Amino acid sequence: MKIAIFGAGVAGLSTAIELVERGHTVELYEKRKILGGKVSVWKDGDGDSIESGLHIVFGGYKQLQQYLDKVGAGDNYLWKEHALIYAEPDGKQSFFKKANLPSPWAEVIGGMQADFLTLWDKLSLIKGLYPALAGNEEYFRSQDHMTYSEWHRLRGASEHSLQKLWRAIALAMNFIEPNVISARPMITIFKYFGTEYAATKFAFFRKNPGDSMIEPMRQYIQSKGGKIFIDAKLNRFELNSDETIKCAVLQDGHKIEADAYVSALPVHNIKKIVPEEWLNNAYFRNLHEFVGSPVANCQLWFDRKITSTDNLMFSQGTTFATFADVSITCPDDFQQGMGTANGGSVMSLVLAPAHQLIDMPNEVITKLVIKDIHDRFPLSRDAKLLKSTIVKIPQSVYKAVPDVDKFRPDQISPVKNFFLAGDYTDQHYLASMEGAALSGQQAAEKLHARFCA
Numbered sequence: 001m002k003i004a005i006f007g008a009g010v011a012g013l014s015t016a017i018e019l020v021e022r023g024h025t026v027e028l029y030e031k032r033k034i035l036g037g038k039v040s041v042w043k044d045g046d047g048d049s050i051e052s053g054l055h056i057v058f059g060g061y062k063q064l065q066q067y068l069d070k071v072g073a074g075d076n077y078l079w080k081e082h083a084l085i086y087a088e089p090d091g092k093q094s095f096f097k098k099a100n101l102p103s104p105w106a107e108v109i110g111g112m113q114a115d116f117l118t119l120w121d122k123l124s125l126i127k128g129l130y131p132a133l134a135g136n137e138e139y140f141r142s143q144d145h146m147t148y149s150e151w152h153r154l155r156g157a158s159e160h161s162l163q164k165l166w167r168a169i170a171l172a173m174n175f176i177e178p179n180v181i182s183a184r185p186m187i188t189i190f191k192y193f194g195t196e197y198a199a200t201k202f203a204f205f206r207k208n209p210g211d212s213m214i215e216p217m218r219q220y221i222q223s224k225g226g227k228i229f230i231d232a233k234l235n236r237f238e239l240n241s242d243e244t245i246k247c248a249v250l251q252d253g254h255k256i257e258a259d260a261y262v263s264a265l266p267v268h269n270i271k272k273i274v275p276e277e278w279l280n281n282a283y284f285r286n287l288h289e290f291v292g293s294p295v296a297n298c299q300l301w302f303d304r305k306i307t308s309t310d311n312l313m314f315s316q317g318t319t320f321a322t323f324a325d326v327s328i329t330c331p332d333d334f335q336q337g338m339g340t341a342n343g344g345s346v347m348s349l350v351l352a353p354a355h356q357l358i359d360m361p362n363e364v365i366t367k368l369v370i371k372d373i374h375d376r377f378p379l380s381r382d383a384k385l386l387k388s389t390i391v392k393i394p395q396s397v398y399k400a401v402p403d404v405d406k407f408r409p410d411q412i413s414p415v416k417n418f419f420l421a422g423d424y425t426d427q428h429y430l431a432s433m434e435g436a437a438l439s440g441q442q443a444a445e446k447l448h449a450r451f452c453a
């Protein structure tokens with residue numbers, strides 16, 4: 001079959017990997033000049049790698065790791081110490097380290113040793129979070145009507161642990177606050193955290209997600225005969241009389257005919273392209289239930305090291321929620337002699353929540369970030385800032401607010417030759433690289449089953 005895929009983020013690339021493997025003729029169309037979507041990385045005029053966002057691979061990302069192995073990138077990421085590290089004012093750090101025991105004892109004993117939680121926090125968490133540890137998919141779904149803060153308080157867990165521990169997790173996962181995010185994804189994460197020892201390990205790409213993951217994926221698809229087109233923006237579909245797709249039309253007017261079409265566009269893009277005729281069907285109308293989370297990524301190059309932490313860090317009450325010194329975590333990029341780096345720290349910081357920041361000028365945002373960096377990293381107060389960059393994404397992953405999960409569409413659409421992939425489609429992960437990889441795997445499998453079984 002000839003299959004046209006639109007959007008070359010992790011979802012589109014995963015769909016393409018699956019379909020070239022099954023012997024189909026695959027054409028992948030991407031509107032930008034670079035592949036990778038929210039994971040894309042490019043070099044600026046100084047030769048520095050600019051990331052759309054700091055990206056971490058979790059131990060639980062089975063599908064993504066399988067693709068990384070397949071495309072020869074299985075050694076391109078490095079596991080870090082199994083710990084949550086919170087940067088506190090004046091250089092102090094707090095830790096939540098898993099004990100070297102099977103789950104859930106690893107988490108219970110590790111939690112009891114966390115110095116930033118009070119005894120009451122710990123006892124209220126063990127009692128309050130038990131339903132999440134014992135719960136199944138049906139229970140998690142039944143909790144989707146309330147926010148995580150509501151769920152946490154209903155369970156009698158302490159307010160201090162909500163602000164100190166879980167707020168950072170909500171911001172890291174979906175770039176929104178615990179009083180906005182649905183309880184469902186949070187308690188699903190607790191289940192993983194509390195029952196699968198390795199699921200919450202963090203890994204960083206050796207270079208950056210572009211060179212270490214997206215480029216090997218591109219090479220693999222092309223080596224199997226797949227064709228990839230950049231600067232190729234999907235504009236609209238022309239339909240047959242039965243409302244199936246006759247052809248896809250790119251912005252430059254080029255028409256593409258295929259046996260099947262896969263959208264791996266973000267939900268806010270595909271909903272603008274869905275033909276009016278299809279809106280009779282709730283499957284397509286429901287795409288309008290999704291709203292993107294604003295987020296920004298800031299990179300700062302310093303003339304000296306301001307931290308020695310080789311891991312992801314979290315922090316509270318700062319413009320940034322999660323961050324790392326990528327000159328330490330990513331040993332094959334951001335090193336002395338590469339672009340602006342001179343052996344000093346290169347901080348990559350995810351700014352969230354970002355709804356207030358997104359319309360501010362970059363210079364103002366950078367000042368706010370630097371003020372917080374000085375607060376958390378005393379060594380930075382005497383350091384010289386060599387360079388700063390900001391990438392803003394006004395609509396990134398969909399906001400996992402209460403009652404939206406039920407609208408996540410299946411990869412098979414009611415239109416016979418049209419399929420959806422993308423992190424927002426129905427798979428058991430929240431919007432993430434793993435969710436995008438799973439969506440691509442499911443879209444390809446369902447497409448193949450519909451036409452070739």
Ligand SMILES: Cc1cc2nc3c(=O)[nH]c(=O)nc-3n(C[C@H](O)[C@H](O)[C@H](O)COP(=O)(O)OP(=O)(O)OC[C@H]3O[C@@H](n4cnc5c(N)ncnc54)[C@H](O)[C@@H]3O)c2cc1C
Pocket residue numbers: 006007008009010011012029030031032035036037038039052053054055056057232233234235264265266269295296297350393396397421422423424431432433434435436
């Ligand atoms: C700052 C930040 C940090 C993150 N950190 C992590 C992390 O640590 N771990 C993790 O697992 N996830 C993380 N994520 C989430 C993860 O990046 C996304 O969930 C995932 O990459 C989405 O993949 P996707 O293929 O579904 O969508 P996208 O990456 O959005 O890909 C869609 C593609 O479609 C293209 N496109 C759009 N319109 C058209 C059109 N009309 N025609 C052709 N092409 C089009 C886009 O250019 C893009 O390339 C982070 C996201 C951000 C923004």
